[in-house]
Amino acid sequence: MKLIAIDLDGTLLTSDGTISLENAKAIREAQREGVTVAISSGRQISQIDALLAEANLRCPAISSNGAAVFTDDHQLIKSCPLHSEQAKRIYEILEVNDAFYRISTNKGVHVLTNGTDRLTNEIEQLKHMDFSFEEEAYRDIVRRYETLADVHPFENAVGLFQHDIVIYKFLIQSFQKEKLERLASDLKAEKEICLTSSGIDNLEINHIDAQKGYGLMAMANHLGISMEQTAAIGDNFNDVSMFQKAGLSVAMGNGEKDIKEMCDIITLTNDDNGVAYAIRNYILNPERT
DSSP states (O other): OOOOEEEEIIIIBBBSBBBBBHHHHHHHHHHHHEEEEEEOOOSSSHHHHHHHHTTTTOOOOEGGGEEEEEEEEEEEEEOOOOOHHHHHHHHHHHHTTTTTEEEEEEEEEEEETTTTHHHHOOOOOOOOHTTTTTTHHHHHHHHHHHTOOSEESSSSSGGGGGSOOEEEEHHHHHHHHHHHHHHHHHTTTTTTEEOOOOTEEEEEEETOOHHHHHEEEEEHHTTTTTTGGGEEEEOOOHHHHHOOOOOOOEEOTTTTTHHHHHEEEEEOOOGGGHHHHIIIISSSGGGOO
């Protein structure tokens, strides 16, 4: 294998949101062997850069689910944003449904001012309806959103669609299953969008051509690497397109059941250095597969 695409959340990152020393060490081992290790994430590029810097790593990136693909020195290889009219229609659907959402752009992540109040309201509703509801765990999620770096608040998103801001992705978060199902149904009527998820409590919206698999293809083409010589490691449904394109697909032990069933190999969990295990046992030593 000459190119590995690795998801972040639930894959390279442990449950505390960091890259373990063992995973970082294995990535460097692969790089020394001439393997290009790319990060493939729904996250925006600045967030990917911050996580890599903490681990003292340098990697190319397939960001925002493949909407923007970068070399390790930030050369833009591919850009596939949402059209402004698409973004406007998505925004209108989300506002009608009082949804919490983040907008990933070429100028950081934009969030509605006091938008997390919408999640707090959901928590208040759910704690009175379900006595088994783990309130504090969900409040921790809200607090994490409130402390994210490179986030810009806005009062009205319409202004974002009228300037030189490139919109890569909407991420919708809700703790109410019925709301997510209603939003998914409404959004599926929109043309030329890709609707996926990286967890049970979110939806992610990109242009139809902005998928991790297409991002992996763009990266491989840029490097002159055949798809047969690529591998993909991930855990959730926004990783499906790169599993389908890669020569070798590796599911995390903590991954969704359907994801594990579609992949060639299942590695250890994200808290057991599953990425390091996969790199050493299945990529650097392919005879073990």
